[in-house]
Amino acid sequence: MKKVFFAIAIAATIFTGCSKDDDDEITRVPVEGEISGNITASKTLAYGNYTLKGMVKIQSGVTLTIEKGSTITADKTSGETGLVILNGGKLIAEGSADEPIVFTEKSKVAGSWAGIIMYGDAPIVNSATASAPQTAKSEDGLDLSYGGANESHNGGTLRYVRVEYAGQVITTNQKEHNGFSFYSVGSGTTLENLVSYKGNDDGFEFYGGTVSGKNLISYGNADDSFDWQDGWRGQANTNWFAYQTGIANYGVEVEAKSVNNAFWPKVTNITLKRAANTGTEAASEKQYDAFQFKAQGNGDFSNIVIDGYTSVETGFGSAVQIRDLATYTDQVLTGKVKLTNVKTSNTPVLFLSQNSGGVFTVNAASFGANWSTSTTATGAALTGGKWATVDGVNLLANL
Secondary structure, three states, X not given: OOOOOOOOOOOOOEEOOOOHHHOOOEEOOOEEEEEEXXXXXXXXXXXXXXXXXXXXXXXXXXXEEEOOOOEEEEOHHHOOOEEEEOOOXXXXXXXXXXXXXXXXXXXXXXXXXXXXXXXXXXXXXXOOOOOOOOOEEOOEOOOOEEOOOOOOOOOXXXXXXXXXXXXXXXXXXXXXXXXXXXXXXXXXXXXXXXXXXXXXXXXXXXXXXXXXXXXXXXXXXXXXXXEEEOOOOOOOXXXXXXXXXXXXXXXXXXXXXXXXXXXXXXXXXEEEEEOOOOEOOOXXXXXXXXXXXXXXXXXXXXXXXXXXXXXXXXXXOOOEEEEEHHHHHHHHOOOOEEEEEEEEEOOOOOEEEEEEOOOOOOOHHHHXXXXXXXXXXXXXXXXXXXXXXXXXXXXXXXX
């Protein structure tokens, strides 16, 4: 097992006196260091600038704490790089609005590293016949097992954390990374004020679990802004903002591994915006709906603003796409897909049926009371600061 090496070049903090109002002003000088190998003992990284090398894994029983204002920089020339919190390990990364903790990559090229990956043992459901608790193997190339019965699993606290240029895809559908990947993470974990910026895959992906995310920004990610599977069931999600620009697929992709679950996640205050002339990853796929439901995906969503999901070709592009007959029959018609207080603009097609598995027509009547429009929906409510600013660009300017 490798040891973690922290090369500290200068002192963590320097205190200088100041007579102003008899108070002391504190000048913090960043340390310089390197993070690599497995983290096998609990550590605190002082405020500083760190180079991340390789797939660094926080082991079970170990806590890594990162002080606010720190910057961690990956370098794709050193190979596959990411920060992995294994089940039983914890990451405490508590920044602030003006001193966020930033994970970035040296070249500033989308898809250059693996982002933050967290594992837990909260419940997943990916088979209608398997006995509980169910497990699965990760799709990140680490081939790690996730799933369990611990609904309150605690993987730590991530607050005011930004991940940039992640979403490394090594083998499609077999070895893919996102900005943030949460594998069966539990409700004891805190996820607040997080940004996934210009990655090459999904901004945020939940693989089952019970964790919730508050104040999330997915900006300029090339696949889906928000995505989940394996029966994710977070209940306290609020203030999600997606801005899709350049290349992007769905605003929100919802699936449940074809399992007709009796539960669903809940998200309030959502803004999904797609810039003009935004393309898709593959010309043959044309995936540019605000919401896509497939493989028995469901959910309760309210106070939603949708803008810019314009149909550029008949049969593609809408506010809400239902991909297959089973999802339409088992989820939409039974009230397990709820979209209420929805305001749309520059999105002429509200509903789209892809007719996989059989012919069906989805419309407002399909949802009954579980669909409602509004002219006063406000969507996400987020407060700016350095946490939501990259290279002088305010990520909330289009909110």
